[in-house]
Amino acid sequence: TTYTHNFDTDAFKGTVTINTGLFINGEWVDPVEESTIDVFNPATGQLITTVAAGGPKDIDAAVNAAQKAFKTGWGLNTPGTVRGRLLNKLADLLEQNLETFAALESLDTGKVYNKAKAMDLGLSLSVLRYYAGWADKVQGKTIETTENKLAYTRHEPYGVCGQIIPWNSPMIMLSFKLGPALATGNTIVLKPSELTPLTALKFAELVVEAGFPPGVVNIVNGYGPVAGQAISEHPKITKIAFTGSTLTGRKIMKASAESNLKVVTLELGGKSPTIVFDDADLDQAVKWAAFGIYFNMGQACTAGSRIFVQESIYDKFLEMFTARTQELTERIGDPFASGTEHGPQVSQVQFDRVMAYIESGKSEGAKLHIGGERHGETGYFIKPTVFTECTRDMKIVREEIFGPVCAIMKFKTEEEVIEVANDTTYGLGCNVFSENINRAIRVAHALEAGSAWVNCSQAGDAAVPFGGYKQSGIGRELGEYAIHTCVHTTPVLIGG
Numbered sequence: 462t463t464y465t466h467n468f469d470t471d472a473f474k475g476t477v478t479i480n481t482g483l484f485i486n487g488e489w490v491d492p493v494e495e496s497t498i499d500v501f502n503p504a505t506g507q508l509i510t511t512v513a514a515g516g517p518k519d520i521d522a523a524v525n526a527a528q529k530a531f532k533t534g535w536g537l538n539t540p541g542t543v544r545g546r547l548l549n550k551l552a553d554l555l556e557q558n559l560e561t562f563a564a565l566e567s568l569d570t571g572k573v574y575n576k577a578k579a580m581d582l583g584l585s586l587s588v589l590r591y592y593a594g595w596a597d598k599v600q601g602k603t604i605e606t607t608e609n610k611l612a613y614t615r616h617e618p619y620g621v622c623g624q625i626i627p628w629n630s631p632m633i634m635l636s637f638k639l640g641p642a643l644a645t646g647n648t649i650v651l652k653p654s655e656l657t658p659l660t661a662l663k664f665a666e667l668v669v670e671a672g673f674p675p676g677v678v679n680i681v682n683g684y685g686p687v688a689g690q691a692i693s694e695h696p697k698i699t700k701i702a703f704t705g706s707t708l709t710g711r712k713i714m715k716a717s718a719e720s721n722l723k724v725v726t727l728e729l730g731g732k733s734p735t736i737v738f739d740d741a742d743l744d745q746a747v748k749w750a751a752f753g754i755y756f757n758m759g760q761a762c763t764a765g766s767r768i769f770v771q772e773s774i775y776d777k778f779l780e781m782f783t784a785r786t787q788e789l790t791e792r793i794g795d796p797f798a799s800g801t802e803h804g805p806q807v808s809q810v811q812f813d814r815v816m817a818y819i820e821s822g823k824s825e826g827a828k829l830h831i832g833g834e835r836h837g838e839t840g841y842f843i844k845p846t847v848f849t850e851c852t853r854d855m856k857i858v859r860e861e862i863f864g865p866v867c868a869i870m871k872f873k874t875e876e877e878v879i880e881v882a883n884d885t886t887y888g889l890g891c892n893v894f895s896e897n898i899n900r901a902i903r904v905a906h907a908l909e910a911g912s913a914w915v916n917c918s919q920a921g922d923a924a925v926p927f928g929g930y931k932q933s934g935i936g937r938e939l940g941e942y943a944i945h946t947c948v949h950t951t952p953v954l955i956g957g
């Protein structure tokens with residue numbers, strides 16, 4: 462079954478057809494037990510289409526196909542140069558279809574089209590190319606042992622990898638997962654989020670066109686507690702890579718532990734601090750702090766949702782940050798319209814969740830400074846929202862909201878702000894603004910976070926590792942580090 466969408470917008474005109482089935486063993490199939498997912502347009506709340514939802518039997522078929530591909534046509538039997546060529550071909554095809562993917566991504570997630578094109582698709586593309594380059598450069602070491610034996614190490618792929626991704630940036634997440642796993646010779650069963658299944662379906666077509674052997678990449682849409690759970694429990698999957706909420710991460714780890722002790726890497730939630738010292742370049746700090754929280758409508762795991770401002774510049778910062786928030790509020794709207802800077806939240810559920818946090822902020826005594834309400838009559842739009850007079854025990858300061866809502870707080874000293882910024886169960890990102898490079902580096906090092914940004918925010922690069930401290934995750938994606946999350950390191954010791 463296929464679905465054709467006719468885009469007739471300011472930003473993109475064209476017709477895009479996707480296959481709505483399950484992509485298993487290089488073919489489109491229907492689920493064994495009939496089940497579907499309704500896909501909604503977050504900007505209008507209307508149904509776009511319905512796609513197939515896989516269950517445990519479909520996951521099992523995908524795993525068997527992936528295992529067969531691993532043992533026959535891929536894995537150790539395909540040289541790195543060949544894998545690299547295929548990954549580059551995949552990247553070429555994505556580049557040729559960049560606007561189509563950006564349009565589908567924007568339709569499905571509510572992302573502003575131009576930003577989806579420049580940022581999401583731009584990063585996905587560079588990640589695929591980066592790992593194409595790694596495919597023939599994964600090399601072991603030679604080690605001389607104390608007993609004069611020779612040892613060398615090999616990096617062997619795990620085999621069938623399960624990959625479960627979220628809805629906030631589907632194409633970015635897909636590329637982070639597929640890139641290193643394919644470069645190192647693994648085969649894959651990937652499950653997109655049930656909220657945003659469309660771009661992964663289109664991507665499956667590129668996998669065929671690029672010439673990957675059947676079964677190397679399987680893309681099975683489905684519900685988390687059904688298809689996601691089946692991946693977590695499957696005894697033939699040896700590695701699982703997950704991005705999503707901390708709560709789901711726990712479930713996946715538990716299911717992995719109880720089935721066959723899979724290797725698990727997790728990229729989870731966050732409550733990242735943004736710290737602005739009185740010697741910061743205020744224009745830059747305001748620009749980046751606003752980007753840090755409002756980027757992707759606050760639906761970023763690294764969102765800088767707690768903003769700490771040194772007291773002598775607090776009033777000035779708040780005035781400038783409010784002006785930037787107001788500017789963005791005036792540019793809320795249709796993700797495809799020119800001039801739009803801020804789109805909707807992804808779903809009704811997320812809309813309700815964010816609005817409930819706004820209510821909790823008010824009832825716990827924080828001051829609603831600007832925003833705090835829906836925009837328009839239809840779609841899931843929420844105005845960028847600032848709370849002031851917050852204390853660290855409030856829910857809006859402790860819990861991940863995953864919406865365009867921030868808490869701005871005052872601090873006096875460096876010691877004090879480090880202590881309060883670290884007072885969280887999360888540890889994904891942190892942002893430090895100061896023109897004093899010694900201070901900026903000192904504070905960046907003192908913060909318990911997997912990524913630190915100094916005088917910028919949210920910058921990401923295929924070559925730079927990404928991951929979390931504490932309950933924000935286990936393992937690293939991107940860069941050379943991700944390669945090592947996809948392989949066994951196996952020594953061979955030679956006697957005689």
Ligand code: NAD
Nearest residue numbers: 626627628653654685686689690705706709728729730762
């Ligand atoms: P989620 O945990 O609800 O869902 C993520 C994925 O897990 C989806 O594909 C879902 O179907 C699947 N899933 C749900 N229940 C499952 C189960 N029991 N077993 C297996 N799979 C299951 O998260 P979400 O709402 O899609 O995404 C938002 C969360 O993701 C936020 O907490 C955010 O911080 C986090 N996130 C983290 C990063 C990162 O890199 N650290 C990046 C993006 C998003």
